[in-house]
Amino acid sequence: MTVQKVFRIGVDVGGTNTDAVIIHTGESDLPNRGIRSAFKTPTTPDVTEGIAKAIQGALSQCNVSLSSIAAVMIGTTHFINAVVQADDSSLRRVAVMRICGPYSQENPAFLDFPPILSRLMNGHVSYLDGGLEFDTREIMPLDEEQIRRECQTIRGKWINDIAIIGIFSPLDTEGKQEVKVRNIVKEEIPDADVVCSRDIGQLGFLERENATILNTSILKFARSTIRGFKLAMQELGLTCPLFLTQNDGTIIDADTAERCPIRTFSSGPTNSMTGAAYLAGFDTAKGKMPKAPVIVADIGGTTTDVCALLPSGFPRQAGTWVDIGGVRSSFSMPEVVSVGLGGGTLVEVTDSKTKVGPESVGHRLLQEGLVFGGNTLTATDVVVAAGKAEIGDISKVQHIPQSTIAAARVAMKKILENAIDIMKLSADPAVVIVVGGGSIVNMDELDGVCELIRPQFHDCANAVGAAIAKVSGSVDVIKVLENQDEEEVVNSVCEEAKQLAVDAGADPETVEIIELDNMPLQYVQMRANRIVARAAGALSRKSVLIDQLKIAPEDQAADTFVRGKRMKRDVEKDPKDFIVSPSALVDLTKYSPEVDKGGKWWVSEVDLEFLATGCSILACGGGGPGYMCYMAGRAALKNGQRLCIVDVNTLPEDEYIMGSISYGAPTVTTERLPSGTEAIDATDALLQCHPGLKMAAQAAIEIGGMNGIRPMLTGLHYGVPAIDGDFMGRAYPRLYLLTPYLYDLPATPCTQSDGMGNVVTVNKCQDIRKLEKIHRKAGQEIGLFSQMVIPPLTVKQTKQVGTLGTTSLAWYIGRAVYLAKQQNTSIMKAIVEANPSGRVLYTGKIVHVHRYVSAGGYTEGSVRLKPLSEDEQEYGDEVLSAEKREMVLPFQNEYLYAELVEPGEAASKPDRKRGEVLCTVPDLISLVGTDGYALGTQDLRYGVRVSVVAFVAHPHWYTPQGIRTGGPLEFEYDDLDFIPLGTPYYEPSV
Structure with missing residues (x-):
């Protein structure tokens, strides 16, 4: 008689415990959801030993034959720990x-x-x-x-x-x-x-x-570890295939994991989230996901991880990049908020005040908690003293005053409520699933929660998530949609993602799209979209039956040598060696830039960090991503080159200022990184049109985003400095929105170059708007990213038409951000103090983003914010606490105006009455994240907390011509007059 392979073993290796469950996936309709046994054991230094113990313990608790096990699924943090700890024996x-x-x-x-x-x-x-x-x-x-x-x-x-x-x-x-x-x-x-x-x-x-790079460096260590997993299975008598769980909540076979271990780096939180949904009965195959928002709170010994579940049952994913051991990396990971609340969280009473966390005794709870005979009051002790759990010796906590218990309960409740509300995308009450070994700390009903679920087996939800994980496939492409049906193109991409999931082992009958993003490229004349599709389905029976445990002869030996030679490296680990941010290594209260006796400002790595952050804020949502220019500046400094900025007033008036601006689509910019020759080639071409011209300095055409740093890099080639200032004072989406053209200075000849030596020069044009169209078309042919150089201006002209001092302004804003971080004070307050013409208009979180491409090729749309609850507000937000309205910010690559509307009111209805418009272009409007770095319109996504910061535009934009050229009318808001911010312009000190 053939034994049916119907059981799965799910294992999750955590920092404290290793959990294992045995589950019959065909019995999900039963009250126990098919779970036959669960076992928990302390995680061992040799993780393979702990996994073997956990699996053996789970097998010993149920009558399940080894031959009926279809697969083992393991989730582990072992590989990411090697990176975070800089383990030289593994990297x-x-x-x-x-x-x-x-x-x-x-x-x-x-x-x-x-x-x-x-x-x-x-x-x-x-x-x-x-x-x-x-x-x-x-x-x-x-x-x-x-x-x-x-x-x-x-x-x-x-x-x-x-x-x-x-x-x-x-x-x-x-x-x-x-x-x-x-x-x-x-x-x-x-x-x-x-x-x-x-x-x-x-x-x-x-x-x-x-x-x-991280994946490659960890490869041999991962291979050795996964082979150890296989040998442990063999020793237990298991012959089924082995899978590892990925960061996005799906699985890959062991051989693929050996090649791509980075995909498994942070699977633990995802396993808990998907396991929680399954235990709560929200598996989407039965259509049981509620219509209300679903939030999972995984409470451990030290922290609570909170994540929102999508209708697919998978966690909401984080942004375009994540930080792994201080390395900025790209791969799918769940968006998780971690707060300091767990079973071992400290409860301190001082001066009749009760403080909960974030400090914790962590895994020492069984030794240090009062109910276990220790001397430390913890959250677990509060739960026992409140009569909500029978753990340890209750007599050890009977002396705790009821006032302390009550105050601790209130504090614990608030911590959970705030974390849950951060993950919500609307004010609607949420369904909350509480899992984890520390979930007993939730003793009370939570505001904003319509249903609170603590399912059976909640303390091993992570292992359950591993056991029921699906197989996925994903596609990330840019599609040109000219003369194509967009819906057909999107459907084709989705079908490709589904097929990839099937090829990876998913059952074709169960595969469905679980994530789809369709975003138009910005600054593109043609129709082109970036389409990201992710599909997932249940593991097919064919994959389980055919792919048996593969153990090659070489798996018996550790793979730790390089062509027979052991690479031994003794590395001293100084805490400073783990820090990437230059400003984190200095006391910013004592830091000042290097300015020589001649007034030349010699820029340091710290200065560059300030400038990159300040330029992101002055970009008003545009300007392109500035990270690569910032890193290019750091590279130049490390190579011994010197970046210089000067006051334009120190230069001869009859000499010339030249400069360039990044021109193209931000999505292309993040992939086809500049060569550094784009601006040089375009400048050389323009110099041929002006024989004998003497260049005194380079200038930023716009201060926003990547453009604020570029003139310093280009100046290195010509041996000239960059001036403190630009020709826009912000970022705008069109070439003709420059201050020289407010005063009828010539816009041609004008050049752009792509870094391959291709240069387009427009010598003459009937008008400046036609010039824009010609260059946009040319930009498409040379790859949607170039540097554009406008006609040179004399120093005298620059003084008259430039927006001077903006480089210093960006520095002061950036310094304010990093100083606030060092001193743990309000970042937003620091920003507006650095530019007294500024105001914080609103603090809230993004609840809706709408994008589309206009006929002119610009990405247009709007972003909507809702106010923070009282408990979400931080120091510096109190002036906004009474605002109950929502805020809408339309954009055309940059943010155009800020309008307060009533909650739920559709801002796009053509016949609606406008709400209160707080300011419009040409004043500057920026959305700044909690880290002090501004969000470009390409970065907007649901759930992000932001502050809307506005600044008064340069006086050039307050002239009648400036308002006509850069105000609401330019962006086709015929019904909207320019509404100034109402504070005086701040003249940056040069």
Whole structure:
């Protein structure tokens, strides 16, 4: 008689305990949801030993034969811990091979790694011909001989862990470049481990590269660990296949996990969330997800992790990048809010005041908690003293005053309520599922919660989530929609994602789309969208029956040597080695920039960090992502170059100022990183139109985003400084919205270049609006990212038409942000104190984002905010506490006006009466996140807490011509007059 393989074993390895459950997935209709047994054991230094104990314990508690086990699913934090702790015995040197052509070289690999990880991992970096445009045209063809030469260099350095990263490689479905390079590398270095970035991350070159490097460095350690898991299963008599859970709540087979361990780095929280939904009966196959918002609170010994569940039953995902051990990386992870409340949280009573957390005794609870014979009052002791649980010795807590118990309960309740409300996208009451071993600390009903569920087996929801995890497939592409039906294109992408899930082992009958984003590219004349689709389905029976546990002969031995030589490295670990932020290493109350006797400001890495943050705020939602220019500036400084800024008043009036502006789509900018030659080529072309011109300095055309730092980098080539100022005072979406053109200065000749030596020059044009259209069309052909150079201005003209002092202003705003972080004071208050013309108009969270592409090719739309609850407000928010209305901010690449509307009122109804408009363009409006960095319109997403900060525009924009050119009428708001902010313009000190 054939034994049916109907059971799964789910395992989750946590920092304190390792949990295992055995579940019959075909019995989910039963009261126990098919769970036959659950077992918890302390996590051991050798995680394989703990996993074996947990599985053995679960098997011993139920009458389940080994031959009936269909699969083992394991979730572990073992690999991410090696990165976070900079474990030199687990991390290896990596050779990076960039397929980039001329691009990205001003942003070297490893530059934004913590110093200790850079020392451990940075083995070699190659820059290869190649790369793709956004539409998969080749930037350059591959050079096979060049690749083979680089392989010989890598072999000579005794490196055989190689990461390959190509520009726009996630769009390369045909394997045009990364795959070809990998095949050549394997010919030259047969024993090399080679990882292609297209298998690791989505669009975003630096973040995908970083994730690929981490994956490559940890590869051999992961392989050895996963082989240990297989051997442990073999010793237990299990012959079923092994799967590991991924960060997004799905599973991959063990062989894939050996190649892509980074996909499993943070699967623990996701396992808890999906397990909670299953235990609560919200599995979507039965359509039981409630219509109300569903929030999961996983309460452990030290913290509570809170996450929102999507209608699919999967956790809501975090933004475009995440921080792993101080490394900015890209891969899917759940959006989780962690707060300091758990079973071991300290409860302190001083001066008749009761304080709960965030400190905790953590895993020492059984030794230090009062009910266990210790001397520390914890949240668990409060629960027992309140009569809500029978744990330990109740006599040990009978002396605690009732007032202390009551005050602690109120504080614990507020902590949970605030965390839950942060994750909600609306004011509607939520269904909350409480799981985790520390879930007993929730003793009271919670405001804003319509139903509170603590399901059976709640203390092992993480292992349940691993056991019931699905198989997924995802696609991230840019599609040109000209002459195509958008719905058909989107459906085609969805079908491709579904097929990838089936290919990975999902049952075709159960696969469905669980996430779909369709976002138009900004600043693009043609119709082009970035489409991200993710599909998931149940593990197919075929996958379970065919893919038995694979243990090769080499699995019996640890793989820890490089061609027979042990790579031993003694690394001292100084806490400063884990810090990436330059300003975190200095006392900002004592810091001042370097200004020499001649008035030249020599910019440091700290100054660059301030400038990048300040420029993001002055960008008003536009300006493009500034991170790569900031990192390019740091790279220049590390190479011994010096970046200089001067006051324009120190320059001869008859000499000339030249400058450039980034021109193109932000999505392209984050992938095809600048070569650094774009502005130089465009400037050289323009200089040919002005023989004999003497350049005194470079200038930012706009101060916003990446443009505020670029003139310093371009100035290095010409040996000139950058001036303190720009020609816009903010960011605007169109070329003609510059202050020189308010005074009828010539707009041609005007050039743009793509970094490949392609230069487009418009010598003459009938009007400036036509000039904009011509350059946008040309920009499409050269890849949707270039640097544009406008006609030179004399120093005298610059003094008359420039917005001077804005570079200093950006520095002061950035300094205010980082100083507030160091001193734990209000960031928003610090920002408006740095620019006294500013006001915080609103603090709330994003509850709706709408985007579309206008006929002119601009990304338009609006973002809606709702007010924070009283408990969500922080220091500095009190002036806004009475505001109950919501705020709507329309945008056209940049934010155009800020309007207060009644809750629930549709802001798009054509016949509605306008609410209270607080300010409009040309005044500056910026959405600033809690970290002090502003959100571009491309970064807007649901649930993010932001403050709306506004500043008075430069007086040039307050002239009649300035208001006509840059006010509401320019953006087709015929019914809206310019509404000034109402505070005096702040003249930055130069």
